Amino acid sequence: MPELPEVETVKKGLLHLVQHKRIAEVIVRWPKIVEVPTVDEFCQNLIGEQIENIQRRGKFLLFKLTHFDLISHLRMEGKYEYFPEEELVQVDKHTHVIFKFTDGSQLHYNDVRKFGRMILVEKDQGPLYKGIQKLGPEPTSDEFDLANFASNLQKSTSFIKPLLLNQKVVAGLGNIYTDEALWFAKIHPQQPASTLTHSQIEDLREAIIEVLGRAVKAGGTTIRSYKNALGEAGAFQLDLMVYGKTDEPCPRCGTPIAKIQVGQRGTHLCPYCQKIRGQDS
DNA sequence: ACGTCTGTTCTCCT
DNA sequence: TAGGAGAACAGACG
Numbered sequence: 001m002p003e004l005p006e007v008e009t010v011k012k013g014l015l016h017l018v019q020h021k022r023i024a025e026v027i028v029r030w031p032k033i034v035e036v037p038t039v040d041e042f043c044q045n046l047i048g049e050q051i052e053n054i055q056r057r058g059k060f061l062l063f064k065l066t067h068f069d070l071i072s073h074l075r076m077e078g079k080y081e082y083f084p085e086e087e088l089v090q091v092d093k094h095t096h097v098i099f100k101f102t103d104g105s106q107l108h109y110n111d112v113r114k115f116g117r118m119i120l121v122e123k124d125q126g127p128l129y130k131g132i133q134k135l136g137p138e139p140t141s142d143e144f145d146l147a148n149f150a151s152n153l154q155k156s157t158s159f160i161k162p163l164l165l166n167q168k169v170v171a172g173l174g175n176i177y178t179d180e181a182l183w184f185a186k187i188h189p190q191q192p193a194s195t196l197t198h199s200q201i202e203d204l205r206e207a208i209i210e211v212l213g214r215a216v217k218a219g220g221t222t223i224r225s226y227k228n229a230l231g232e233a234g235a236f237q238l239d240l241m242v243y244g245k246t247d248e249p250c251p252r253c254g255t256p257i258a259k260i261q262v263g264q265r266g267t268h269l270c271p272y273c274q275k276i277r278g279q280d281s
Numbered sequence: 282a283c284g285t286c287t288g289t290t291c292t293c294c295t
Numbered sequence: 296t297a298g299g300a301g302a303a304c305a306g307a308c309g
Contacts, residue, residue: 002288002289003288003289006288032303059288059289059290073289073290074288074289075288075289075290075303076287076288076289076290076304077287077288077289077304077305094305111304112304112305112306113287113289113303113304113305113306114303114304114305115289115290115303115304116289117290131290131291156297157297157298158297158298158299162298162299165289165290166290166298167289167290174288174289175287175288175289176288177288220288221288243288263298263299264299264300264301266286266287283309284308284309285307285308285309286306286307286308286309287305287306287307287308289303290302290303291301291302291303292300292301292302292303293299293300293301293302294298294299294300294301295297295298295299295300
């Protein structure tokens with residue numbers, strides 16, 4: 001479930017449920033989920049830790065504990081599920097990490113594809129983790145300013161879509177919201193980033209901020225729906241314009257939405273609205 | 282039944 | 296060093 005808006009929604013949900021709880025025990029059922037340190041250290045170090053706060057950076061969750069930062073990335077299908085009491089707990093084959101709290105409640109990390117990762121580092125060292133350190137600005141922050149964005153696009157030799165997906169120019173976009181933002185800005189995903197006109201760059205920046213902002217307000221988007229997972233249950237869903245709408249009419253002009261491959265990723269666009277129309281360079 | 286696709290990102294290679 | 300392919304996994308779909 002993880003682009004920026006979904007992760008933000010999970011963060012809020014988790015904060016509400018587990019802030020100030022103290023960890024009594026941790027069980028790791030699929031060791032590869034824990035990247036650093038060893039599974040034994042991971043479990044040992046977490047005992048007695050209290051969840052002071054939960055933050056988000058790009059698509060990373062950052063649990064601020066008493067003596068550590070726990071970094072969690074959901075990758076493709078990672079989910080958290082909360083059980084208020086032991087009697088209600090359900091462990092299935094995709095439950096890979098179990099956090100038991102001193103009050104008897106539990107937080108489970110489920111991940112069908114096992115791509116998600118957890119990293120435990122010393123207190124306040126989370127932002128130094130390599131995956132977080134290389135992230136571009138948050139799309140809502142002042143850092144994501146037009147001049148800087150434009151300069152990054154001009155320096156690139158790649159298509160605009162793969163560039164937006166790599167997290168370095170701006171953090172938090174994934175396959176869905178990149179397609180949506182490019183549609184709003186009327187930019188073809190395969191337009192070379194360095195050929196975008198200034199007006200296209202302005203439109204794109206606005207579209208990114210707008211699309212992600214609206215998705216955060218809506219509580220994210222669920223493509224495949226699962227029950228009971230944080231950030232999915234009961235949330236409003238953002239209405240998507242192009243993602244997953246292959247052959248449906250473009251909401252702007254009625255032309256059927258096309259699906260193509262761009263850099264290994266399925267890509268949805270309106271072939272009429274989104275023509276490659278940058279300047280030569 | 283099999284090939285293809287999937288909300289991600291890391292490593293390896295050129 | 297930038298960027299493309301493949302990998303890490305499991306399941307849904309036609």
